[in-house]
Amino acid sequence: xxxxxINPFINATMNVLETMAFVKCTAEKPYLKKDxxxxxxxxxxxxxTGEANGTIAVTFDQGAILKIVSNMFGETITELNxxxxxxxxxxxxxxxxxxxxxxxxxxxxxxxAIPSVISGKNHMITHYTDGPKIAIxxxxxxxxFTIEVCLEK
Amino acid sequence: MDLSIKILIVDDFATMRRILKNILKQLGxxxxxEADDGxxxxxxxxxxxxxxxxxxxxxxxxxxxxxxxxxxxxxETKNLPFLMVTAEAQKQNVIEAVQAGVSNYVVKPFTADQxxxxxxxxxG
Ligand SMILES: [Mg+2]
Numbered sequence: 001x002x003x004x005x006i007n008p009f010i011n012a013t014m015n016v017l018e019t020m021a022f023v024k025c026t027a028e029k030p031y032l033k034k035d036x037x038x039x040x041x042x043x044x045x046x047x048x049t050g051e052a053n054g055t056i057a058v059t060f061d062q063g064a065i066l067k068i069v070s071n072m073f074g075e076t077i078t079e080l081n082x083x084x085x086x087x088x089x090x091x092x093x094x095x096x097x098x099x100x101x102x103x104x105x106x107x108x109x110x111x112x113a114i115p116s117v118i119s120g121k122n123h124m125i126t127h128y129t130d131g132p133k134i135a136i137x138x139x140x141x142x143x144x145f146t147i148e149v150c151l152e153k
Numbered sequence: 154m155d156l157s158i159k160i161l162i163v164d165d166f167a168t169m170r171r172i173l174k175n176i177l178k179q180l181g182x183x184x185x186x187e188a189d190d191g192x193x194x195x196x197x198x199x200x201x202x203x204x205x206x207x208x209x210x211x212x213x214x215x216x217x218x219x220x221x222x223x224x225x226x227x228x229e230t231k232n233l234p235f236l237m238v239t240a241e242a243q244k245q246n247v248i249e250a251v252q253a254g255v256s257n258y259v260v261k262p263f264t265a266d267q268x269x270x271x272x273x274x275x276x277g
Binding site for chain 2 (some may be wrong): 015016072074075079083086087089090093094097098104109
């Protein structure tokens with residue numbers, strides 16, 4: 001898959017988490033993901049259409065997302081509740097918006113749907129198309145999260 | 154800035170309403186009402202008067218852009234300050250919002266300082 005399509009999502013994720021949650025993250029080595037099982041405990045999924053169709057998923061482990069949401073709200077959040085799910089949806093929205101802005105600057109226009117959120121240990125992430133699934137793991141102070149990008153073509 | 158003004162926050166995500174409310178509180182504003190989409194906001198605006206609307210763009214039922222157009226079309230609210238806070242910031246979006254009469258525009262993700270700066274511009 002085209003790295004020029006993936007990089008804006010990586011940049012957007014790092015920028016959104018740093019701006020809204022003051023959380024620094026370090027990208028690790030991307031890999032091709034073969035199954036549908038989420039690596040995290042809560043996942044935001046967004047469908048994009050345009051030059052290519054596909055899905056972007058951001059899946060957080062419990063430690064990572066609790067730290068992120070606690071920082072966003074300025075108070076300690078200790079369990080994966082509806083507030084956390086709502087926050088994951090809005091983070092996914094912001095990541096999608098910013099990545100599409102960067103892509104637009106490179107002349108590639110995409111539109112996005114309102115995100116959905118799935119949670120629970122070992123839940124499945126179903127991508128809307130059956131292209132290759134590129135996973136980019138990140139480490140943060142609180143734990144890990146992974147971005148999955150799956151675009152047809 | 155007059156800290157007693159009545160502010161309406163419109164966003165379909167509770168997270169964003171909470172973050173904005175926290176920032177407004179830090180800045181000293183305490184008269185804040187929330188709505189989770191454009192239609193709810195419009196009902197509130199028809200029922201009582203507000204001094205500022207801070208609204209998202211992408212929402213179910215009625216978007217922030219349609220809310221802005223409605224506000225500009227009603228005599229009682231046509232000059233109401235309207236700050237759009239949105240993740241939708243492709244060129245076409247900004248143009249549409251300006252044409253519809255937006256007072257200012259903040260792109261998500263944002264810092265508290267950015268919100269404060271835009272409020273100063275809008276409220277003088
Ligand atoms: Mg929204």
